[in-house]
Amino acid sequence: MKIPPDHPRAEVLKIRERLVQGFEDGYVVPQGMIAQGRGEAFDYLIGEKTIPPVREAIKAAAAAFKLAEHPVISVNGNTAALCSEDLVELSEVTGAPLEVNLFHRTEDRVKKIAKVLKEAGADRVLGVDPEHLVRLPNLSSPRAVVDDRGIHRADVVLVPLEDGDRTNALKELGKTVVAIDLNPLSRTARSADITIVDNVVRCVRKITREYERMDQDRARYVLREYDNGRVLARVLDHIRERLRVLSDEAAGAT
Amino acid sequence: MKIPPDHPRAEVLKIRERLVQGFEDGYVVPQGMIAQGRGEAFDYLIGEKTIPPVREAIKAAAAAFKLAEHPVISVNGNTAALCSEDLVELSEVTGAPLEVNLFHRTEDRVKKIAKVLKEAGADRVLGVDPEHLVRLPNLSSPRAVVDDRGIHRADVVLVPLEDGDRTNALKELGKTVVAIDLNPLSRTARSADITIVDNVVRCVRKITREYERMDQDRARYVLREYDNGRVLARVLDHIRERLRVLSDEAAGAT
Numbered sequence: 001m002k003i004p005p006d007h008p009r010a011e012v013l014k015i016r017e018r019l020v021q022g023f024e025d026g027y028v029v030p031q032g033m034i035a036q037g038r039g040e041a042f043d044y045l046i047g048e049k050t051i052p053p054v055r056e057a058i059k060a061a062a063a064a065f066k067l068a069e070h071p072v073i074s075v076n077g078n079t080a081a082l083c084s085e086d087l088v089e090l091s092e093v094t095g096a097p098l099e100v101n102l103f104h105r106t107e108d109r110v111k112k113i114a115k116v117l118k119e120a121g122a123d124r125v126l127g128v129d130p131e132h133l134v135r136l137p138n139l140s141s142p143r144a145v146v147d148d149r150g151i152h153r154a155d156v157v158l159v160p161l162e163d164g165d166r167t168n169a170l171k172e173l174g175k176t177v178v179a180i181d182l183n184p185l186s187r188t189a190r191s192a193d194i195t196i197v198d199n200v201v202r203c204v205r206k207i208t209r210e211y212e213r214m215d216q217d218r219a220r221y222v223l224r225e226y227d228n229g230r231v232l233a234r235v236l237d238h239i240r241e242r243l244r245v246l247s248d249e250a251a252g253a254t
Numbered sequence: 255m256k257i258p259p260d261h262p263r264a265e266v267l268k269i270r271e272r273l274v275q276g277f278e279d280g281y282v283v284p285q286g287m288i289a290q291g292r293g294e295a296f297d298y299l300i301g302e303k304t305i306p307p308v309r310e311a312i313k314a315a316a317a318a319f320k321l322a323e324h325p326v327i328s329v330n331g332n333t334a335a336l337c338s339e340d341l342v343e344l345s346e347v348t349g350a351p352l353e354v355n356l357f358h359r360t361e362d363r364v365k366k367i368a369k370v371l372k373e374a375g376a377d378r379v380l381g382v383d384p385e386h387l388v389r390l391p392n393l394s395s396p397r398a399v400v401d402d403r404g405i406h407r408a409d410v411v412l413v414p415l416e417d418g419d420r421t422n423a424l425k426e427l428g429k430t431v432v433a434i435d436l437n438p439l440s441r442t443a444r445s446a447d448i449t450i451v452d453n454v455v456r457c458v459r460k461i462t463r464e465y466e467r468m469d470q471d472r473a474r475y476v477l478r479e480y481d482n483g484r485v486l487a488r489v490l491d492h493i494r495e496r497l498r499v500l501s502d503e504a505a506g507a508t
Binding site: 015019020023024030031033034036037038039040041042044046100159183185223232233236237240243244247 | 278288299486497498500
């Protein structure tokens with residue numbers, strides 16, 4: 001479908017088409033399309049931009065990566081379709097490997113997603129080679145299948161667009177979880193150590209930029225000061241205020 | 255996928271699986287899956303139930319049907335997948351025909367949706383027979399293709415899960431538009447005459463029940479008193495208050 005550049009929702013429609021393409025290519029699942037829609041709704045509510053409290057969470061994510069010994073970036077079908085170049089750049093700058101980790105796991109999907117990442121410039125993609133796959137002990141879904149060079153030994157894991165069960169399992173294993181989730185009330189958002197309530201197409205490159213300009217001292221300071229509960233509360237305040245403004249606008253327009 | 259009955263989101267997952275089934279059967283489009291996700295997010299925000307201001311909108315919808323000379327129920331892929339039995343019942347009780355009207359229109363999809371409606375008990379489905387198809391003059395999308403026994407001559411049109419352009423086109427042609435849209439801020443929600451901010455799986459049968467118990471005098475009174483802008487403002491107030499409660503709960507849980 002061709003989208004006229006002057007369409008009021010052109011940016012949203014372009015992002016959506018990337019996901020539909022990933023779906024037609026066979027690596028985005030129907031449930032991933034539904035998840036995209038949920039994300040769009042929450043993105044609309046936050047105003048489709050990176051809001052001030054979220055900038056704090058992005059800095060904290062960069063700090064966690066800076067201080068990590070084995071940071072890992074988890075990738076699923078939706079993130080591969082939406083922002084593979086940004087993920088590859090974050091991986092290169094931080095040294096954190098990319099690992100394919102799927103709820104609806106099939107070998108075909110894993111291979112296709114690895115291919116998308118390699119086409120976007122990735123040298124190496126974990127989560128593919130059967131010789132290195134092991135299971136997390138405390139998770140029953142196919143998400144438990146992880147790479148022994150990646151999520152299995154990681155101390156910090158970036159989980160964009162993930163499910164709440166996995167976030168809890170990773171935390172139980174002592175790992176720091178950085179989540180990217182547009183729903184500030186989801187189980188993932190509430191249980192992660194650092195929650196970035198933002199669209200992956202906007203925030204991944206921002207984590208990279210913050211990482212580049214941060215040294216270890218600064219990173220320690222940022223993490224010491226960071227309070228994820230306070231950030232989430234401020235995000236909710238922002239949405240409530242925005243609803244008030246939109247409601248007033250709507251009332252004025254009629 | 256089998257859903258355990260004790261899963262906290264079992265109801266949402268069951269509804270979602272109906273849509274995935276419609277997708278696998280070839281009449282729900284990828285964009286419809288994304289729309290479902292958007293709806294889920296807004297439904298979560300209103301609390302996944304029919305809230306008091308929306309009951310007013312449902313009564314007004316029943317009243318509009320009661321007083322209409324040619325009411326019509328527009329059906330797309332998502333509504334057919336989600337609530338075909340309820341749509342057939344509403345059609346039978348009110349005498350308003352069902353008409354297939356699609357943004358992503360193909361003959362194959364039209365036929366499959368008509369089949370779903372007939373399997374749910376519909377005697378007759380408009381929008382299928384080429385001999386009766388005409389174009390609305392003021393709409394460029396495939397939505398402009400309508401039935402001359404249906405939307406073309408209708409005075410009241412129920413449009414569940416629709417796009418803003420079509421709502422405006424129908425209004426310009428002097429028709430009363432009753433929209434069902436979970437996003438109270440969408441162009442459809444803001445431009446319809448009566449906006450039901452509710453899930454189609456809950457509200458369609460409620461329109462039927464209200465219609466059954468309403469006479470013409472009562473219908474005239476209901477419509478005279480009805481103020482869609484006020485109802486939408488109350489819906490937004492409800493969401494804001496719910497966000498406050500959820501936010502407090504989240505803060506208390508950590």
